[in-house]
Amino acid sequence: MIDAENLTKKFGTVTAVDNLTFHVEQGEIFGFLGPNGAGKTTTMRMLSCLISKTSGNARIAGYDISDGEDSLKIRKIIGLLPENVSLYDDLTAYKNLDFYGKLYECAEAQRKENIKRFLKMLGLWDKKDVSVGTFSKGMKQKLAIARALIHDPEILFLDEPTANLDPESSKTVRDFILDLKKEKKTIFINTHNLDEAQRTCDKIGIFNTKLRVIGTPEELEESVWGNKTVIQLEQVNDRILKALTRLDLRNTITENNKLIIDVVNPEKENPIIIDTIVGAGGQVQYVTRLSPTLEDAYLKFVRGD
Amino acid sequence: MKLWKSWVIATKDFSIFRKKKRIIYSLIILPLLMSIGLPLVIGSVASSSASTEEIIVLLNAFSYFYVILAYILPSTLASYSILGEKIEQSLEPLLATPTTDSELLFGKTIASFLPCTGVIYAGSIIFMILVDLFAYDAIGYLFFPNWNMAFILLLAVPLSSILSIQINVIISSRVNDVRTANQLGLILFIPFMGVYVLLVTNAISLSVINLFVISAILFIIDVVLFYISKAIFSRDEILTKWK
Numbered sequence: 001m002i003d004a005e006n007l008t009k010k011f012g013t014v015t016a017v018d019n020l021t022f023h024v025e026q027g028e029i030f031g032f033l034g035p036n037g038a039g040k041t042t043t044m045r046m047l048s049c050l051i052s053k054t055s056g057n058a059r060i061a062g063y064d065i066s067d068g069e070d071s072l073k074i075r076k077i078i079g080l081l082p083e084n085v086s087l088y089d090d091l092t093a094y095k096n097l098d099f100y101g102k103l104y105e106c107a108e109a110q111r112k113e114n115i116k117r118f119l120k121m122l123g124l125w126d127k128k129d130v131s132v133g134t135f136s137k138g139m140k141q142k143l144a145i146a147r148a149l150i151h152d153p154e155i156l157f158l159d160e161p162t163a164n165l166d167p168e169s170s171k172t173v174r175d176f177i178l179d180l181k182k183e184k185k186t187i188f189i190n191t192h193n194l195d196e197a198q199r200t201c202d203k204i205g206i207f208n209t210k211l212r213v214i215g216t217p218e219e220l221e222e223s224v225w226g227n228k229t230v231i232q233l234e235q236v237n238d239r240i241l242k243a244l245t246r247l248d249l250r251n252t253i254t255e256n257n258k259l260i261i262d263v264v265n266p267e268k269e270n271p272i273i274i275d276t277i278v279g280a281g282g283q284v285q286y287v288t289r290l291s292p293t294l295e296d297a298y299l300k301f302v303r304g305d
Numbered sequence: 306m307k308l309w310k311s312w313v314i315a316t317k318d319f320s321i322f323r324k325k326k327r328i329i330y331s332l333i334i335l336p337l338l339m340s341i342g343l344p345l346v347i348g349s350v351a352s353s354s355a356s357t358e359e360i361i362v363l364l365n366a367f368s369y370f371y372v373i374l375a376y377i378l379p380s381t382l383a384s385y386s387i388l389g390e391k392i393e394q395s396l397e398p399l400l401a402t403p404t405t406d407s408e409l410l411f412g413k414t415i416a417s418f419l420p421c422t423g424v425i426y427a428g429s430i431i432f433m434i435l436v437d438l439f440a441y442d443a444i445g446y447l448f449f450p451n452w453n454m455a456f457i458l459l460l461a462v463p464l465s466s467i468l469s470i471q472i473n474v475i476i477s478s479r480v481n482d483v484r485t486a487n488q489l490g491l492i493l494f495i496p497f498m499g500v501y502v503l504l505v506t507n508a509i510s511l512s513v514i515n516l517f518v519i520s521a522i523l524f525i526i527d528v529v530l531f532y533i534s535k536a537i538f539s540r541d542e543i544l545t546k547w548k
């Protein structure tokens with residue numbers, strides 16, 4: 001659905017997006033993860049035909065983003081939640097949505113139905129005749145999401161959908177995104193929120209001007225390091241540590257009475273390690289596997305070149 | 306070009322204007338003062354020892370005032386309708402819709418054009434009635450309606466207000482606050498005043514021919530400005546430079 005090929009954007013001498021290549025399949029939720037200033041908004045604006053690219057190209061549902069005719073077709077099938085909510089404060093929630101519904105060429109019946117459906121889903125239906133100027137940040141954000149959906153777009157671009165929202169509103173928005181997934185919409189989410197990316201996305205690209213890595217959340221986590229085994233002992237002592245050094249382990253960290261050991265092949269190494277500890281008189285309380293988090297992956301890839 | 310889309314944009318702007326007291330006042334006060342004040346001036350001149358010719362020169366000059374009004378009046382509305390979107394940062398979702406530049410610019414033009422022309426027409430009716438009332442005794446016939454005023458209202462006023470809107474659209478896409486946009490726009494007010502001075506000093510007379518020439522000039526400028534504003538309206542720059 002979204003295919004970018006060496007997409008590049010320069011602002012004067014500043015390169016905001018550098019040779020970005022990636023693909024998003026239909027029905028997939030793609031998380032574009034990167035720090036502030038990474039070029040996420042710039043990428044989204046290029047893909048939604050709002051600003052021009054410098055070089056490379058991208059296709060949205062087969063349409064060329066740099067073609068004038070195609071760009072109108074692209075705009076028709078995508079929904080955009082921009083970084084700023086950008087609603088009309090003087091108009092009511094209903095009128096805001098109705099205005100955009102008309103510009104997206106939705107027939108009146110469909111427009112009415114969609115407005116009602118989304119306002120109800122997002123808990124804003126009883127505020128439909130209230131001026132948006134009086135809305136809280138969370139309500140505005142939800143309304144802006146409803147606006148992006150008003151014409152039943154196939155592809156949705158969400159620029160930091162939960163930034164600056166309280167945990168409860170964030171959850172509503174996240175659950176809503178997951179509901180949309182059931183409707184087979186393709187969703188591209190810009191975020192710097194790891195938790196959100198992990199909970200909602202099928203595929204994540206870690207990006208900082210350049211795309212560093214792309215994969216499922218699990219793939220990214222595993223790519224950070226191999227396995228670690230954590231062993232909780234009643235008491236760690238020199239005798240145990242000395243016994244372990246003889247095993248020629250790659251790296252062992254002691255934390256209180258916990259041993260964190262790098263293992264290459266856990267199924268084979270763990271029994272030997274436990275035997276050794278027990279042989280040295282150690283009392284094993286728990287043995288667990290420490291998995292790397294998306295945060296570890298993020299930090300590794302965002303920093304590294 | 307889908308004209309109904311321009312209309313959707315214009316009606317949205319009407320709803321917003323209605324909520325802004327400052328905009329309503331700026332739209333009504335000047336035409337109201339003019340439409341009552343000018344006949345009062347005529348009334349007092351008519352009751353003095355002025356000759357019929359002098360009164361008619363003044364009446365023609367005052368009629369032409371509506372062309373100037375049509376230039377002044379849309380500037381607040383036009384600069385607000387562009388800059389308002391810029392300030393509320395609502396242009397991004399608007400530009401994301403399948404709406405072309407021409408549809409958008411045309412929508413913004415009618416959003417300012419219709420309220421202003423409407424108010425000017427209403428004001429001019431008050432003006433004509435009051436003038437006829439105050440000047441009848443002095444000149445001996447009903448001065449309005451006449452061909453000059455018909456030309457002014459149906460040709461020169463719309464063209465002049467379109468000129469004003471185009472200039473404001475162009476200025477608004479370059480500056481960031483409404484007041485600067487207004488002030489810059491008013492510079493073009495000088496040639497209009499020049500024509501007024503020529504009329505009031507009787508250096509030129511207000512005739513259908515002269516009005517036709519003025520309208521033709523306005524029309525040419527309007528067309529040129531339309532292309533300039535379309536060329537200047539760059540989506541790229543709006544989102545990347547309008548900060």
Ligand SMILES: Nc1ncnc2c1ncn2[C@@H]1O[C@H](COP(=O)(O)OP(=O)(O)O)[C@@H](O)[C@H]1O
Pocket residue numbers: 011014015016034035036037038039040041042043544545546
């Ligand atoms: N209009 C612009 N003019 C110049 N530089 C810009 C402009 N917009 C963005 N940039 C630069 O491009 C980079 C990426 O910005 P942006 O896409 O907003 O990042 P993100 O959304 O990931 O925080 C930043 O270094 C920013 O300063």
Ligand SMILES: [Mg+2]
Pocket residue numbers: 037040041042083159
């Ligand atoms: Mg951003």
